[in-house]
Each structure stands twice: as C-alpha cells, then as structure tokens.
Amino acid sequence: MTVDKKEIAGRVVAFSTVYVLVAVAAASYLEQLWILPPLVLVIVVWGIYVYRMNVRVLGMPVQSMELEGAEGKALTDIHEEGKVKVRGEIWNSRSAQEIKKGEKIRILAREGITLEVEPVED
Structure with missing residues (x-):
C-alpha cells in the first residue's frame, strides 16, 4: 500500500x-x-x-495475521464449509476432509474471511 x-x-x-x-x-x-x-x-x-x-x-506495512499453521476448534461439522474458532475469533472455514464439531483443526491457508483447514491428528 x-x-x-x-x-x-x-x-x-x-x-x-x-x-x-x-x-x-x-x-x-x-x-x-x-x-x-x-x-x-x-x-x-x-x-x-x-x-x-x-x-x-x-506508511507502515500492513500487518497480516499469520494464521497458517495455527490450531483451533471446529464449532460446527465441516463437510465442505463450516465455522471454526481460532485465537478467540470465529471464522468461516472450508475443508476437503470431513471434520466433526469439537475436533481440533489446523489452518492451511486464508482467503479473505474463509480459512482452509484440516483435522489435527492426535
């Protein structure tokens, strides 16, 4: 900018x-x-x-929240789309894999207000 x-x-x-x-x-x-x-x-x-x-x-560079790699929790079942909570904020999410409500998730990428997520293997 x-x-x-x-x-x-x-x-x-x-x-x-x-x-x-x-x-x-x-x-x-x-x-x-x-x-x-x-x-x-x-x-x-x-x-x-x-x-x-x-x-x-x-004149300062825009500080983007580095969310890639951060972990959070699925607030809804995520089949293709759903909601997740990361660092106290609720985000729209998208996943190629099915994720159940309450499971831990990891952020792969961010597109605007939608996060691409995957389940975290324990």
Missing part, C-alpha cells in the same frame, strides 16, 4: 480550514480578538501533527 501524501495533505488542509472557520466565527462573537492568532496557531500546529501521524501510520 502506497501513501498518497497529497491526499493526506488535502484532508488535513480541509479539516484545518473548517477549524479555522469555526474559530473565526466563534471569535467574531467575542470582543477579545487577541485570542484569534493563538487559536489559529494551535490549529495549524495540530494540523501538522495530524499530517505527520497519518503519513507515519499509512
């Missing part, structure tokens, strides 16, 4: 613009206009901070 810095900058500018407009509207009701420049400065600093955090987070 690539980071589109222009898109992030656009979003930050848009949000910052809204904040500045709200600050100006609020300050127009105040008689103390001296509060406006520090308020705008705080909003600009906040916008820069948000921009840098977005770039940092979006």
Whole structure:
C-alpha cells in the first residue's frame, strides 16, 4: 500500500480550514480578538501533527495475521464449509476432509474471511 501524501495533505488542509472557520466565527462573537492568532496557531500546529501521524501510520506495512499453521476448534461439522474458532475469533472455514464439531483443526491457508483447514491428528 502506497501513501498518497497529497491526499493526506488535502484532508488535513480541509479539516484545518473548517477549524479555522469555526474559530473565526466563534471569535467574531467575542470582543477579545487577541485570542484569534493563538487559536489559529494551535490549529495549524495540530494540523501538522495530524499530517505527520497519518503519513507515519499509512506508511507502515500492513500487518497480516499469520494464521497458517495455527490450531483451533471446529464449532460446527465441516463437510465442505463450516465455522471454526481460532485465537478467540470465529471464522468461516472450508475443508476437503470431513471434520466433526469439537475436533481440533489446523489452518492451511486464508482467503479473505474463509480459512482452509484440516483435522489435527492426535
């Protein structure tokens, strides 16, 4: 996943613009206009901070849960499809072999939200 810095900058500018407009509207009701420049400065600093955090987070590689090889338990009978519980989460599953409810399973692969599983031999 690539980071589109222009898109992030656009979003930050848009949000910052809204904040500045709200600050100006609020300050127009105040008689103390001296509060406006520090308020705008705080909003600009906040916008820069948000921009840098977005770039940092979006620039990180996507962390995929490594499920291959993990073991779990069949929640339903699995003839071709069924449900399994792995690491506290319930997943759709698929198996070429028949698996009975309650049996231990091992994950072979993951396709979206469906796991390819096999029974674990004790």
